[in-house]
Amino acid sequence: MFDLIVRGGSLPDGRVADIGIRGDRIVEVGRIEAEAGRVIDATGDLVSPPFVDPHFHMDAVLSYGLPRVNASGTLLEGISLWGELRDLATVEDMVARALRYCDWAVSMGLLAIRTHVDTTPDHLRGVEAMLEVKRIVAPYLDLQLVAFPQDGLYRSASGRANVIRALDMGVDVVGGIPHFERTMEEGAESLRDLARMAAERGLMWDVHCDETDDPLSRHVETMAREVTRHGLGARAAGSHLTSMHSMDNYYVSKLIPLIAESGMTAIPNPLINITLQGRHDSYPKRRGLTRVKEMQAAGVTVGWGQDCVLDPWYSLGTADMLDVAFMGLHVAQMTHPDEMARCFRMVTADNAAIMGLADHGLAHGCLASLVVLDAANPTEALRLRPDRLAVVSKGQVVAEKARNDARLALPGRPARVRRRVAG
Ligand SMILES: [Zn+2]
Numbered sequence: 001m002f003d004l005i006v007r008g009g010s011l012p013d014g015r016v017a018d019i020g021i022r023g024d025r026i027v028e029v030g031r032i033e034a035e036a037g038r039v040i041d042a043t044g045d046l047v048s049p050p051f052v053d054p055h056f057h058m059d060a061v062l063s064y065g066l067p068r069v070n071a072s073g074t075l076l077e078g079i080s081l082w083g084e085l086r087d088l089a090t091v092e093d094m095v096a097r098a099l100r101y102c103d104w105a106v107s108m109g110l111l112a113i114r115t116h117v118d119t120t121p122d123h124l125r126g127v128e129a130m131l132e133v134k135r136i137v138a139p140y141l142d143l144q145l146v147a148f149p150q151d152g153l154y155r156s157a158s159g160r161a162n163v164i165r166a167l168d169m170g171v172d173v174v175g176g177i178p179h180f181e182r183t184m185e186e187g188a189e190s191l192r193d194l195a196r197m198a199a200e201r202g203l204m205w206d207v208h209c210d211e212t213d214d215p216l217s218r219h220v221e222t223m224a225r226e227v228t229r230h231g232l233g234a235r236a237a238g239s240h241l242t243s244m245h246s247m248d249n250y251y252v253s254k255l256i257p258l259i260a261e262s263g264m265t266a267i268p269n270p271l272i273n274i275t276l277q278g279r280h281d282s283y284p285k286r287r288g289l290t291r292v293k294e295m296q297a298a299g300v301t302v303g304w305g306q307d308c309v310l311d312p313w314y315s316l317g318t319a320d321m322l323d324v325a326f327m328g329l330h331v332a333q334m335t336h337p338d339e340m341a342r343c344f345r346m347v348t349a350d351n352a353a354i355m356g357l358a359d360h361g362l363a364h365g366c367l368a369s370l371v372v373l374d375a376a377n378p379t380e381a382l383r384l385r386p387d388r389l390a391v392v393s394k395g396q397v398v399a400e401k402a403r404n405d406a407r408l409a410l411p412g413r414p415a416r417v418r419r420r421v422a423g
Helices: 073-086 091-107 125-137 159-169 182-203 219-230 247-262 271-274 293-296 321-331 337-345 349-355 379-386
Strands: 002-010 016-022 025-030 037-043 046-048 051-056 110-118 144-149 204-209 238-239 265-269 370-373 388-393 396-400
Touching: 002 046, 002 370, 002 388, 051 321, 051 349, 091 110, 091 125, 091 388, 091 396, 110 125, 110 204, 110 349, 125 144, 125 159, 144 159, 144 204, 159 182, 182 204, 182 219, 182 321, 204 219, 219 238, 219 247, 247 293, 265 349, 271 321, 321 337, 321 379, 337 379
Parallel strands: 002 037, 051 110, 110 144, 204 238, 238 265
Antiparallel strands: 002 016, 016 025, 046 370, 370 388, 388 396
């Protein structure tokens, strides 16, 4: 007897299997004859592990237009607008906006999110708000919080002290923003400082690193060195790494092996990188996405992050990690069938590895969290970004949507149309 069986779905690897769930665990995968308290028929549909977003800013989410829109569209104007907003927003405002976003995320099968929390202001209201949100959503959504010194560890007067205060309050991950410190030297020093902090506290480390078009912004080199020095390995992630797009190829041929040697992971954010980078260029305009395929070829785990939804940096966003992967696939030109399959893993399994979510997946013993999509396979899911027919989190059905085919009124043509071709 099972609590829940998801019957007949196609798994991302192509197998067709029933999934038996008891409590909050997957206890059987294969052909199941037994009864269950509830059965979801997923015949012909893709059943995937939940989506995971390893890079987000939930303290700023759904604040687009507050206090006004970003007129230049640049990263720097976004940072300046946020600098005003974070002192105006109350804890209640931030909790309400974040919870509203978490509802969107759950409906899209996005069940684990790492969010950076700005620790710059001495009031630390963002930290207080996000700790509260983490507690509220914990039964159905896993939030990891990063202590993020948005205005610089050393560039703002209490930057370093506030990162430590936030970690002491229970924030999970050490952050950083070396390219925003006053000088290259202070950027490098901030990385040595933060790596020590992460190592001493036994925490993960995730740095906004080289989010710039400046090819000489080479902080990732120092970061990889510190990851190797402290043996942080996959517990460390370099977010953005956009300067690598513009770097000299000879230098990159030395850099990527150092990144691979360190074991650190990488998180490009394609929706935001394609929007914010290249703004100072005339033509040709650089794409500003880091070297995804080249890092993967060297064995580096790379996952797509979403970064922003309706905030001072980005005027759109849907909480759909398939939108993120779709943009990444285009900008990184990952169009081979193997590369498209990889793009799907980059918003599921690879992101789970980056966040250290050990029981993510559809194997026996994994957490009973999954998504049923109106598509036959991962490539079709990327193409259609289809409805999530059912979302299960930790054994509970937390979202459902009826299949919603279009009805045609055309003589001699079918009455209904679906844009699915496979399966
Ligand atoms: Zn970010």
